């Protein structure tokens with residue numbers, strides 16, 4: 238199918254937005270319309286006509302990395318979404334490649350993002366916990382982030398959205414290679430309001446262009462507007478946009494008009510979640526429409542993924558058919574929807590089955606920019622694999638470790654081993670058992686032992702945590718304990734075992 242037949246076109250977006258306005262005179266529609274008007278205004282003043290510039294002359298490509306927060310595995314139309322729609326994410330998938338065995342490096346927020354932006358297992362530098370707010374914790378300063386590597390290639394880099402890699406001055410995005418930041422420094426935010434600068438994490442003002450601004454309207458729409466502004470201002474040079482939505486992470490909040498668009502969903506929590514994802518999908522559509530109208534589609538490399546699996550009890554997400562949730566190293570914690578699109582360079586509407594990792598985004602982006610890859614990366618440049626130049630798999634094996642419950646896992650193409658502290662190792666024939674429902678460790682003892690040794694060898698050189706977690710006050714998140722099926726005795730045993738070794742700090 239031709240890309241233009243599936244990529245969300247700006248004309249259709251204008252038409253549909255105004256059709257919606259005609260039938261529903263409400264604030265969300267106005268928000269959507271405003272996004273569209275932003276696209277139209279920028280076209281009027283700055284954009285080159287579509288198709289006037291051959292893709293080759295635009296290299297190196299723009300890079301747009303779109304991250305969802307706590308999105309359920311099933312909750313995109315290109316997976317198994319049943320009760321609402323994500324037309325823009327589906328268009329992105331139809332214009333590019335959908336990964337079917339794709340993983341992040343950690344089952345919750347900050348460590349996953351540390352791996353994403355360094356291209357290295359965050360365990361290598363002790364980033365295995367969320368930084369506590371206003372505690373001086375953050376992604377270790379010795380590490381190099383993606384925008385720092387892209388800068389010599391002439392890139393301007395911006396973060397729009399959630400940071401969660403340290404809220405102190407030294408860890409600020411503008412100190413880590415980004416030229417611009419518009420968003421929230423912590424792990425989440427109220428979607429409708431902010432208070433003073435001394436407010437708690439979810440109510441602090443947004444950080445924008447070096448100043449502080451309040452949340453106005455609905456935060457997801459506000460971030461989408463900021464992303465459009467970034468693309469508009471930098472359309473004449475290579476840009477790296479890290480569009481890091483905090484949706485659909487809690488709190489569960491959506492405006493009435495967005496809720497009305499998914500009012501066929503009876504459960505109120507699921508309906509709110511669906512409205513939050515719908516707003517995110519609107520924003521993705523607006524950004525892609527702007528890219529298209531600026532004639533940049535074939536010179537823009539787009540990634541979309543979630544930072545971890547859905548915390549199904551917390552935000553009414555759906556991880557089907559995966560086992561468990563965010564917080565666990567079962568598939569429901571670390572296997573995510575993941576799409577890459579680069580029209581003209583990558584095939585449209587295709588699937589890629591071998592293992593890929595969020596670690597690969599760093600390497601792929603840097604290589605696409607024509608910049609030499611640093612020698613210390615754990616990810617690989619996916620382009621040769623996706624174009625067929627390389628026929629083998631990018632990864633033979635991936636690994637996970639979370640100190641909550643002392644969870645380890647490793648996966649090869651065929652098998653996955655899960656090891657949880659004080660439990661026997663579990664082995665799954667993951668290529669035939671995506672739900673991790675049949676433990677075959679008894680029947681495959683030698684493979685089980687081999688994978689346990691592989692985990693030990695991977696983990697042995699890692700330092701301890703760069704800062705203490707919250708263990709002691711809350712050794713394991715209640716939802717994680719529940720997802721792991723732990724009772725209080727087991728939780729107590731995890732604590733007694735000193736799940737991570739403080740002496741290695």
Ligand code: CA
Nearest residue numbers: 306307346544
């Ligand atoms: Ca998350």
